[in-house]
Amino acid sequence: MILRRVARPLLAAIFISGGINALRDAEGHAKAAEPLLDRTVGTETVDAATLVRADAAVKVGAGTALALGRFPRFAAALLLGSLVPTTAAGHPFWEKEDPGERQQQLVHFLKNAGMAGGLLLAVADTGGRPSVGWRARRAARRAGAQAGALADKVR
Structure with a gap:
């Protein structure tokens, strides 16, 4: 169906772009991820930059697969799994004191929530088959x- 051929690449584009950016600046992205890692697994047990690179590789690989329609349900599930920690680490609006910054982070958080909704639809999409x-x-x-x-x- 033409809708899938258009929608999947559009949905995948943000993940491919974000993954490439994360690969280019893994250290910068790792600094943003460290507070979440400290609260969850501890940065002494994992290397944040390595996790960022692995997450970026998932985004580029699964995003490309989704865009090309190769294993789209699996690719969307991988992207969804990657999106949750990325959103929690990158857009913690609940921690921001400044109302302007809080609003900006809330907008990005809700944008990611909308992308999660699109990925959920892609995960459930059977392509017309039962x-x-x-x-x-x-x-x-x-x-x-x-x-x-x-x-x-x-x-």
């Missing part, structure tokens, strides 16, 4: 019906 759950329920009903028919014949 979902795995629907196919499993259908197969179970068919197997039950066949088992019942076989039991009737045996009687």
Whole structure:
């Protein structure tokens, strides 16, 4: 469908661009991530710059896959998993004292929340094919019906 061919690259573009920027300035992004890492895992146990590079590689790789329509549901799930810590580390509006800065961070936080919504839709998009759950329920009903028919014949 043409909608998917247009929407997926548009959604992926921000992740590819952000990943490239993070690779170019891993140390700067690591400084922004350190407060979150200190609160969660501790920076003495992990290297923030290495995590930033790994996250950037996920963004570039999964973003490219999503844009090209290769494993789009998996790629969107990877991007969603990457977006959550990036948003928490990069846009903690709740910590800002200055109302202007707080508002700016809130806007970026909500932008990322909107992208998360788009990624959730991409994760759930089966491309017009029945979902795995629907196919499993259908197969179970068919197997039950066949088992019942076989039991009737045996009687």
